[in-house]
Amino acid sequence: MMKSNHTLNVMLTVYVILIFMFIFAPIIFSMIFSFNSQRFPTIPLGHFSTEWYQKILADPDVWDAARNSLIVSSCTAAVATFLGFCTAYSDYRYNFRFKGPYLALILLPPTIPLIIMALAMLAWFSKIGMSGQIYSIIIAHSVLTAPFAMAVIRLRLSQMDPDLEAAAWNLGGSEWATMRHVIIPFCKPAIFSGLFLTAAVSFDEFAVSWFVSGLNKTLPVMILEIVQGNIDPQVNAIGTFVFFISMTLVVLAQIFFASRQMKSF
């Protein structure tokens, strides 16, 4: 019995390692090649070099794209988390007719194929004369990511004692004061988690950005354009950079997510 358990454990461990290898191998290869002196991704490797990093750091286009990405993802995070909080709270607080369809509609965007979403966004934005601007990407990304923020915040609200809000009113807090001093502090970990999560999704997002960005390229869009032109290890360098930013954001989101679960009782 013990022995079969042991074999099972070994097999499971190997299985998990394989899965992680499968997921991370491409990224790791990309990282390795970003430090490779040779132009083409071949083995054997050349010598260690930071040439490609120096190149992208000297390229004003890359800086522009990075700046765009940063603006887009931080604005998107703020807008999407605000929208997510509002919908989550309206779901928590109120009961109304058609609440089921209301929630379904809000949760819909991530289920729509990105390319269709992107095309629709482009068509709509150009019709109302808002395409090709940096705020077009922010709007499109907010629509896309708000459901993530809402899901996280809604989960947090569901852990709240339903009497808590009424208790604050009972102690003399108006509805706004209660929102400020009770609901938002209670949801704070989820709000931060939502901010980082939506920022990460927006920072990575390619399809919608590519369609609606016009000349305001974000980093993922830029990567594609370089790849389309020629083979250039700069892509690996930019990719590594994007990967670390996204991972940092996701890890931060997870930290807040975990801290609130420990604190809730």
Next chain:
Amino acid sequence: MSDALVIFDKVQKKFGKFVAVKELSFEIYEGEFLAIMGPSGCGKTTTLRMLAGLEAPSFGEIHLKGKVMNDVPPHERDTPLVWQSLALFPFLSTRENVEFGLKMRGVGKAERKERALKWLDKVGILDFADREISTLSGGQKQRVALARSLVMEPQILLLDEPLSALDAHLVIRMQAVLTNLQRELGITFVYVTHSQSEAFAMADRVVIMDEGEIAQIGKPKDIYREPANQFVAEFVGRNNILSGTVASFERSTALISTSSGSFTVPTNSVQLTKGQNTSFVISADLVHISLEKPASINAVYCKLISEEFVGSMVTLFLEGAEGSRI
């Protein structure tokens, strides 16, 4: 004790078609400890929530200090409530929880702290002022909840089954804390509970509710000695409830024949007619059991079936004539 602080005037509450409270009229006097008691679903918590402004009455008026309160939002009333779930703010420390109401009322930081500490001391948990709520025990949380409401120094304090989550020995201790505080402060306490022992141990007056209506209001002793009807008698845990018809009556007594025999019962100014169906209670402490047939009236011959032993009391199950059980 004579001024009515709160008046419920024909108050009704409906949730859709369900009537939670039907035509409730009663008064709460200044400085009294009033318990509202009844089985779950009798409308007692709804009554309390209406007083706090968390539910609006469908009909009727609630007066507080002579003012109609129907349209006053909860945060403008001074009716702090101690919640069954406690509803403490988990992201605040003990002291910050107690300060919350004062903060909402715009009291300055230094005064807030001073008053919060004073009340934490009064309820005996000053040492825990800077602790996180989640690190406190059930009894300590209970005290925080109490201090959080009392720090507002209200004229009336509402309590919604505050002790229901505590262990039996803690309940007794908290009962003493509550009654002492109430006497010391002279604040009106309105205490909702389903526990007969809590209500009778602490309250000056008890309102017993059944299906949204008042079944009886009175002092605990009076309710115990003279339950208004069979529901009250059963609810307050009285045994020896006998039903029968009125065979004859005199000025102050009636002869009631039951399936267990005939009894002469004081009527206590209850209007009776001959042949009427009625029921009455024989207080357990007034029952004598003997093997010889006594000469006095109100004696029945019984067979002992079983006994149940609870602490200092023994409940005997007896079978009378014709198989009726007592």
